[in-house]
Amino acid sequence: MATIWKEKLKKKLIEQYGNKKANALIKEYANIFPHSYMDENSIEVAVNDLAYIEKLSAANPLEVDFYCTPEQEYPLHVRLFLWEKPKPLSNILPMLENLGLCTYSESTHTLMLSGKQPIWISDLAVIHEKKPIEIEKLSSLFKEALTNIYFESAENDGFNKLVIDATLAWHEVMVLRAYAKYLHQIHFRYSQAYVEMALVNNSDISRLLVELFKGMHNPHKKNKNANEKIEQEILQMLESVPSLDEDLIIRQILALIKATLRTNYFQPTADKKPKEYLSLKLNSRAIPGLPLPTPLYEIFVYSPQFEGIHLRNTKVARGGIRWSERPEDFRTEVLGLMKAQKVKNAVIVPSGAKGGFVLKKRLTQPSREVLQAEVIRCYKMFISGLLDLTDNIKEKTFIHPKNVVCYDDFDPYLVVAADKGTATFSDIANDIAKSYDFWLGDAFASGGVKGYDHKKIGITARGAWESVKRHFRELNIDPMSTDITVVGIGDMSGDVFGNAMMYSKHIKLIAAFDHRHIFIDPDPDPETSYHERVRLFNLPTSSWADYDEKLISRGGGVFSRQLKSIAINAQMKKALGIEASTLPPNELICAILKAPVQLLFNGGIGTYVKASSESHVEVGDRSNDYCRVNGEDLRCQVVGEGGNLGFTQLGRVEFALKGGLINTDFIDNSAGVDCSDHEVNLKILLDHQVQTGKLSEKRRDKLLAAVTDEVAELVLRDNYEQAVLMSYSAYRSKSNIILHTNYIKELETLGVLDRKVEFLPDDKKLVERKSVGEGLTRPELAVLVAYSKIYIKNEILNSNLPEDPVLRQIAETAFPPAIVKKYKSEMSEHRLYREIVATQLSNQVVNEMGITFIYRLQMENSATVAEIVRAYVIAARVFATNEVQQLVLSLDFKIQMNEQYHMLYNIRNFLNLATRWFLNSKYIHEDLSTLVNYFSKQIKILEKVTPTLMGGVTKQYLESLTQQFIAIGLPAETASRIATYRAIYSGLNIIEVATQNKFDLIKTAEVYFAVGEQFNLLWFRDQISRDTREGHWNTLSRLTIRDELDFAQRALTVAILKTNKKEKDTEKLIQEWVERNQRALKRWNKLLEQLHSSGSVDYPMFFIAMRELITLVGVKPADLIETL
Structure with a gap:
């Protein structure tokens, strides 16, 4: 019987292939069929099977036939040809079930090829649960899908029903599955099984969803009108969906597709096949129902082997990539870390980002080496998935990724870092970046063999100790x-x-x-x-x-x-x-x-x-x-x-x-990310020199290593200054509780801060804190510090301030002195120059002037942040206050902390006044360099002569204050400088009077100070300063009175100097003016006596006194500005 069967087989093969090929097939395969096979299968089936058997090899271990035998009770068959031992039937049946097929019978035959290579043929009779199958239309799609499911290139789940029900290819189904997986990570209320059911029940809509996705992202077929038509068709079909739940599910997936900015779907592998992972760049703020805080962008990378997410707070953002062990909610974990990274990164150029991935492949009790190999394999795919969608830069030209349609602007900044489970992966990431020819080179992932070894430097711990030492300083x-x-x-x-x-x-x-x-x-x-x-x-x-x-x-x-x-x-x-x-x-x-x-x-x-x-x-x-x-x-x-x-x-x-005594993690351990950012910025600067041939790569590496200690010093300085800021803010917190309350409200109004997300107390709790004499705690102040820096940095970036040449020195503070010395002229060509300037400025402003400095000045005159920062830069440069603050801070453990902070308060209060003066002056928009140079020169002259011009009460007060500062341990020169700040502030008014009227500067100063003594204006200013009533309007009232007092003193100075321009004796000059204004002066002195005797002075008394003083000047208040 077997002989007859073989003869029939030979005859059939000759009919189909001709003698030559038929004889070769008979010689190779005639004896491989066991009797059980011959009994069950016809000659026609055997000939068909041989076509599949011929294709089998170690490199191609599976072939699938999907066919129909109409004469049988169950005519639909799936036939598997395997080079390797087949998986258990219990594994295969769920695959078919998830493809929508129920299995009714199964038979398996083992065939032994020459060379003792066994192959297996497994035939399964199946039936589709819904409708008859159009074999010709679906055969190729089905075979491809089952093959990929069998080898785990596609997941075995209910989405696979869409292959038959919606006539979708396996990688098209993968798109919908990826979106469903993402929905799970954002805590969508429906389970995956329910999402599967919704899409299968509405398979026609599912097919349209895929068509819309492909239409939006096919780089070779861009048709906006066609996409809009598909979307309208989907929406119309949704009207007929009876289930509200299914309607909501489909609408959410539609929203995700519309929020997709980029995908690598149309980037095939080298052999023209779909990649084994799918990357989706999403506009997070266009996705309904996202948990807060909402990133700017996120990239979700889906694969049957892993899933990963990368969240970015802004375009220029960085953070670590971690191996997560939370498959159910890894996005929640990464979101929390991104939020923490955002505030931690307030001290550096990029904002916060974070990435994480989870393994999905089940490994049975793997060794450490096997597990690590799988982690690295998935990490590589995840990093590749991110780079697939990231723009590149070549010779100052921005380049979009190949075969990617971009619905967002150019977005080339992608920097990653080591994290939990990926501590040693920097070199791996940089090798991948190199394979993409990515513009950042080995700055893509800081650390590694050509980066700074954080453990070796000990930078994170050393930074944390700056906070610890500051806490103990308070003790x-x-x-x-x-x-x-x-x-x-x-x-x-x-x-x-x-x-x-x-x-x-x-x-x-x-x-x-x-x-x-x-x-x-x-x-x-x-x-x-x-x-x-x-x-x-x-x-x-x-x-x-x-x-x-x-x-x-x-x-x-x-x-x-x-x-x-x-x-x-x-x-x-x-x-x-x-x-x-x-x-x-x-x-x-x-x-x-x-x-x-x-x-x-x-x-x-x-x-x-x-x-x-x-x-x-x-x-x-x-x-x-x-x-x-x-x-x-x-x-x-x-x-x-x-x-x-x-x-x-x-x-x-x-x-x-x-x-x-506690800050927060993002304050204490910011040194690690700070060091990494310095490394990235250094590499960007030096790599430009390498690319232009001015520096060899070997020399670059030596330079990076040579400045390690200098980089560490820069980082630790940031930590020290931020620790001081935290301590000083806590020192002032109780007295600033109302100010902080209003500031939090303002940040919420601006959309900068979400009080609930950041666990800041509500108004009721803040009122309770005030009632018991408490302010914001350090952890709460830390949040305000971070958001203040972020807000100020963004506002500076939105202005033209970073372009001002004067601020090049600010950018230089971000680099080691040795690098600045060598590449000073190239600094402004840095790819992130504007961001570096904005970062250094925002840090300096908040560290030196406190959390609410900008807010207070904005509330006073509605100036922009950039205008206030500009005024601050002028004031700080003119009076060199940074140097004095550093001198005071150098006295740690040499003087009491409270006394140290009291001196800092005096310096900062003075600098606040000076900033406000420039902000309100007509000079604020003039050339920054000219302003700084002119006022610096004039102030230096006045600093030398001012102590000799003081007299009476003022001189006694300044001498007493100087001695107090010396007594607590301040060097005499620093003590004198801080004590005379109050008088030196008047130099701004003196310079303006002298400049506008072409008066001699020294003469103007003599008269100006003499006017203060003659009319007892120092006492009057003291009364204003001693008023501590809280609230916005009380603050504005005090400021208004101070302004009018300054105007009046300037006007009096002008009036006296104009009395007799030839008179050189200041005392005679004033006396001459007094004699001419006896009546008005008498009224003023009488009013001062009444104020002295009243015990306390309130605002009505202040305003009446100011009116009298202006009358004494002899001009209307509105005319004062014109007069001066």
């Missing part, structure tokens, strides 16, 4: 010379914790923990323990288990977190302030967090402190639910946040309200 403790007790989160192998615990030799580390061990040393010897920590830091992949137990004090030890319980001895009880005799590891960790120590330093991963008002679910870190405590229960004095998200914001606030 009058120098942790660099005084022993301090510490508990911590982390281990010595970590960058942040390891470097932080080596920063001072006076650390007494009582306890610490990581995910593996708990370390306790109840009474450590600072020097011994310091050296052991250094040893562990230098020991590759060390853990607390490697700590030499002989060096641990009595009662201490290292304990595994896998133990059921840990015995608590007397020494541990005393050190941790607890009474329990045994504790499970998680409860012992809670005790460590609540230990009565001076410093709690977080250098680990996880959220360990929340507010008592928050649930663990709200925290969103399930793995640490059992070792998390409330902020109100902490007993440490100071918290240093070297790690991210160790506290919830409300947890910080709760700790701060009970007197704890």
